[in-house]
Amino acid sequence: MKAIIIGAGFSGAACARRLAEQGCDVLLLERSAHIGGNAYDEKKNGAFVHRYGPHIFHTNNEQVVKFLSRFTEWFPYEHRVLADLHGVFVPVPFNLDSLHKTFPEDKAAKLEAVLLREYGEGKKVPILELRKNPDADVRAFADFVFENIFRFYTEKQWGRKIEQLDPSIMQRVPVYVSREDRYFTDTFQLQPKDGFTALFERMLDHPNIRIVTGTDALTRLRVGEDGVFFDGAPCTDEVIFTGQADELLGYRFGKLPYRSLRFEFKTVPAPFQPAAVVNYTVSEAYTRISEFDKFTVERPAGDTSEIVYEYPQEYEAGKGMIAYYPVVNEENLALYEKYRAFLARFPHFHLLGRLGNYRYINMDAAVADALALADRLTADRED
Ligand SMILES: Cc1cc2nc3c(=O)[nH]c(=O)nc-3n(C[C@H](O)[C@H](O)[C@H](O)COP(=O)(O)OP(=O)(O)OC[C@H]3O[C@@H](n4cnc5c(N)ncnc54)[C@H](O)[C@@H]3O)c2cc1C
Structure with missing residues (x-):
């Protein structure tokens, strides 16, 4: 079995290693001059x-x-992590210590007592839930956290008003009813210990893996209605693509934000x-x-x-920028689905990773998904 993997971040590299150990010949193509993807360090x-x-x-x-x-x-x-509130550093996620650093002592003590009584020590309470509390002081506290820790930061991160963002983003923001500051x-x-790049060098050090950096796979790979082609010939290898699906297909359905x-x-x-x-x-x-x-x-x-x-x-396509975060909302997911559905007709073509699946994932999830895909491919293999 042979595989062509596009992208040497956690998704592509973990998949390459697992496939190589199952006897598969892997060609790993990476656009940038180094391996490691977003996790690259020096x-x-x-x-x-x-x-x-x-x-x-x-x-x-x-x-x-x-x-x-x-x-x-x-x-x-x-x-x-600390937040700088006009020169006062408070732990985030916002916890009981943050509360005491931002409010006068008598008010902080009173709020702490209410939070402990209503939610219990150690609870992580979503900010939206706090904002619905019948106690006017708790609601005012929740509004304070929302405005000073969350709103401005989130709006500058996403370049959009909070009202235009997926409500799930807000759902996740908690206040810790504890002193937990991790x-x-x-x-x-x-x-x-030796950094992420050294980890990648060892992970990819396998006789069945050939790495080509500094190569945009789109100069060698073409996908259209007529099939998947590599270096101009129909491709029968497994292709694992961890780049942007919209870019791969020439933005035929529109640009993913x-x-x-x-x-x-x-x-x-x-x-x-x-x-x-x-x-x-x-x-x-x-x-x-x-x-x-x-x-x-x-x-x-x-x-x-x-x-x-x-x-x-x-992010602006074609300007040498890097796409870091998919802007997930209903409309964009529907657009992504068109790309996914188009590619699903090719059983040997697989989208993987943060860009391939158009969703934010941490490094551990990238590795877990990559290993699962490699195991599925080797379990199904015919050679
Ligand atoms: C600022 C920031 C901070 C983060 N912090 C954390 C953290 O603290 N903890 C955590 O767990 N996760 C963190 N993440 C998430 C983490 O970066 C991802 O989980 C990880 O990058 C996913 O790996 P990947 O291989 O899917 O994607 P990437 O690492 O982006 O790798 C994709 C690779 O594909 C290559 N590629 C794309 N298109 C082509 C092409 N056409 N031809 C050739 N190569 C191509 C790219 O150059 C890239 O190297 C953070 C992300 C960002 C943006």
Whole structure:
């Protein structure tokens, strides 16, 4: 069995490794000059700098950890994020400590007592639920969190008014009725000891995998009503595509909307800020600043830190931008469905990953989906 995989991010790379270990010959094509996709990192002044924004590994999926642990050692890392509210740093997700940092003590104590009584210690209460509470003080508190932590940040991230966004985005935002200040609460919270790029190098180091970087697969692959063609000939190999379906098909049904990002990297005197990531939720054009030294293992305290500012922007096809986030709403999903349905006629062609499936996924889900696809293909194989 032979496979052509487009994209060397977590989806393409994990699928390539699994297929290669089942005896499949894999050709892996990657448009950029390096492997790793969005998770690519490079060392600078002792810190792993993530070229496409900070990537923190967290999961409850033990099988994914087991698979990736063959290619890396880890160090435990629990991510914490603060929001800068006009110079006051408060933990996000908003918790009881955030409450005490933003309200006068007597008011904070009273609100804490109500939250503990009504929802119970440790509960994560969605902001929408809080806004429906019969107590006027709780509703005013919920409005405060919504306006100061959520609205401005979300609107600048998506470039759209909150009312135009999918309601599920708001549904997910919780207030923690506890002192829990970790950004993630998954069982496994780890960072690769030698960085993500080294993990990818080991994962793809297999005699059955041939990697070609710096090649846009669309210069070799063509998909149309008449079939799937590679280098001009009808293609009988399995094709696993982790790029954009609209781009692949020449935007025949219209362009799928995405958000892009612009990153501004700096080397600054250390330490720079009080947490690995600080979100700017009430001011500034950037959404957040990440300090990479704070999530690099055994980093000796140096004089400098590597930081990045993150500016959201609209994605425009053909301008050398990277599509980072699918803009998921009913209309866009219906458009994506046209692309998916068109490609479904080719049983050997498979869409995979964040772009291929037009949905935001974390790294662990990308790996889990990739392994599942590879297992399905090898279980069904005819050779
Ligand atoms: C700013 C940001 C921060 C994130 N932080 C986290 C985090 O903290 N934790 C977490 O778990 N997840 C995080 N994610 C999500 C994570 O990046 C994804 O889960 C992961 O990238 C999915 O891997 P993928 O292989 O599907 O996509 P990608 O990593 O994007 O890989 C797709 C690859 O396909 C290549 N490609 C596309 N089209 C073509 C073509 N025509 N020819 C050749 N190659 C092509 C691209 O160049 C790319 O390398 C973050 C995402 C972003 C945008």
